Amino acid sequence: MLTPALRAARRKASRIVAAGLALVTLASLTACAPSSEGEDNRPVVLTTFTVLADIARQVAGDELRVESITKVGAEIHGYEPTPLDIAKASEADLILDNGMNLEAWFEQFVSGMDVPHAVVSDGVEEVPIAGDAYAGLPNPHAWMSPLNVQLYVDNMVTAFSDLAPTSASVFEENAAAYKAELQAVHDELVAAIEPLPASQRALVTCEGAFSYLTRDAGLDEVYIWPVNAEQQATPQQIAGVIDHVRDNDVPAVFCESTVSDAPMRQVVDATDAEFGGTLYVDSLSEEDGPVPSYLDLIRHDVDTIVAGLTGKTGSES
Numbered sequence: 001m002l003t004p005a006l007r008a009a010r011r012k013a014s015r016i017v018a019a020g021l022a023l024v025t026l027a028s029l030t031a032c033a034p035s036s037e038g039e040d041n042r043p044v045v046l047t048t049f050t051v052l053a054d055i056a057r058q059v060a061g062d063e064l065r066v067e068s069i070t071k072v073g074a075e076i077h078g079y080e081p082t083p084l085d086i087a088k089a090s091e092a093d094l095i096l097d098n099g100m101n102l103e104a105w106f107e108q109f110v111s112g113m114d115v116p117h118a119v120v121s122d123g124v125e126e127v128p129i130a131g132d133a134y135a136g137l138p139n140p141h142a143w144m145s146p147l148n149v150q151l152y153v154d155n156m157v158t159a160f161s162d163l164a165p166t167s168a169s170v171f172e173e174n175a176a177a178y179k180a181e182l183q184a185v186h187d188e189l190v191a192a193i194e195p196l197p198a199s200q201r202a203l204v205t206c207e208g209a210f211s212y213l214t215r216d217a218g219l220d221e222v223y224i225w226p227v228n229a230e231q232q233a234t235p236q237q238i239a240g241v242i243d244h245v246r247d248n249d250v251p252a253v254f255c256e257s258t259v260s261d262a263p264m265r266q267v268v269d270a271t272d273a274e275f276g277g278t279l280y281v282d283s284l285s286e287e288d289g290p291v292p293s294y295l296d297l298i299r300h301d302v303d304t305i306v307a308g309l310t311g312k313t314g315s316e317s
Contacts, residue, residue, distance in 0.1 A: 040065055043163050046092040048103050049076045050284040051143055052120060052152075054294045056096060058178045059156045063167040073283050075258070076102060077140075081109050089113060094163050096120050096156070102140035118159040120152040127211040131226045139227060141281060145212035146182040146298055153179055185298055189217050192306040199248040203305060204241060204273075206233075206255040206264050209281045213301075222250075224263050233263035245271045252276030252308030258283070276308025 042065045047053040053068035060066055069085050070076055089095060092115055097106050099119035110117060126138035142148045153175045161168035193201055202220040203210055207227060214221040222244050224233045245253060245267060253268060254276045255261035261278070268275050279301045280291045291297035306312060 043093040044091065045094045045096060045160070045163070046089055047096045048098060048106060049074065049282070051282070051294050051297070052096055052098060054284060055120075055143075055149060055152055055178075056156055058294075059153055059171055059174050060160060061170055061174050063164055063170055064160060070283075072286055072289075076282050077104065079103070079105055081105055085109075089115060094118065094159060096159070098140060098143070100124075100126065100138040100140035100142060116159075116163075118155060120155045121148070122155050123151045124148050124212075127215060129226050130208070134227060139208065139211045141209045141227075142212050143294070144210055144281060144298070144301075145216045146186040147216045148212055149182050149294070149298075150179045153182075181295060182298075185295070185302055186216065189213075189302045189306065192302075192310060192312070193217065193219065196309060200250055200309065202244070202248060202250050204245060204250055204253040204264075204267070205279065206259050206261065207281075209256060210279075224267075238263050238266050241267050242270045245273050251311075254279050254304065254308065256281050274308065277304040279304060 042063065045056055045060065045064050045066045047056055047066065047068050049070045050068045050072055053066050056064075056066045067088075069081065069089070070079055086109070089110065090113055095110060095115055095117035097103050097117060097119055099121045103109075121140075121142050124142045126142075129135055129137050129139050143152060157168075157171045157175045160171045164171075201218065202222050203214050204222040206224050208221065208223040208225070209227065210223075211221055213219070222241060224237045224241055241253075241264075244250070250271075250273055252274045253264055255264045255278060257278050257280050261275070265275065267273065280297045284293065284297060285291045291300050
């Protein structure tokens with residue numbers, strides 16, 4: 001059953017599709033015009049958000065042109081596509097989405113478009129959301145586990161090879177090298193937390209966006225709200241986290257970059273835990289920012305978690 005939020009998002013997307021039909025027609029006519037000298041004629045892959053775009057670029061190399069519908073810092077969960085987005089998508093050769101109900105707007109967005117698309121999370125073992133209005137639905141943040149991203153990469157190799165068969169060997173080589181880097185990040189985290197007492201192997205965050213990372217690394221996941229919080233944290237939610245941190249002597253707690261850390265600061269004030277730092281999830285930063293690529297993002301998060309829980313950086317562990 002669709003939640004009210006999903007129904008509302010689909011209604012919005014439907015209105016946007018209607019408003020953009022004229023623009024799509026114009027864009028399609030423009031696409032038929034002869035190419036100018038020097039134009040990039042590589043097949044175009046369009047992703048729903050910046051994290052997927054970066055992962056896709058690592059697999060595609062120079063063989064495909066990869067772009068993101070949403071910009072750096074955009075809220076992906078409740079994004080409202082513009083008519084320009086619709087026109088851009090109509091010209092793409094392939095669209096990639098995360099799936100798992102992350103992009104509530106996506107189904108209406110591509111409705112009626114003759115553009116193939118692939119769901120990059122196919123094959124991931126889903127973790128259900130534990131509470132609130134979305135209870136029972138899959139937690140969509142599967143890319144927060146480097147092991148899952150290896151599945152994303154495999155799905156991209158298949159989709160890209162269908163799109164550009166003559167480049168299939170390039171995609172496979174790029175994927176193999178990238179997957180080795182992803183595995184190294186996972187192995188680093190597992191090795192670093194292994195000496196911790198079992199009760200202290202807990203990742204305490206504002207939002208429950210790390211279910212896959214904690215599952216795959218052998219950490220307990222503790223959070224103030226499950227996912228996509230639309231209201232302030234309740235006193236009961238904060239009190240529950242305070243109790244867990246106190247009872248288990250958790251050394252550090254964290255919060256995501258896209259939400260206020262004020263509730264987690266209350267946890268810090270009420271316990272002996274330190275504020276371990278800011279974690280990144282839904283969006284990359286600009287090139288000169290802290291997480292301009294997915295590997296930068298996941299390495300930053302792993303190093304921050306390791307430093308907070310063990311007192312060591314990832315390179316020191």
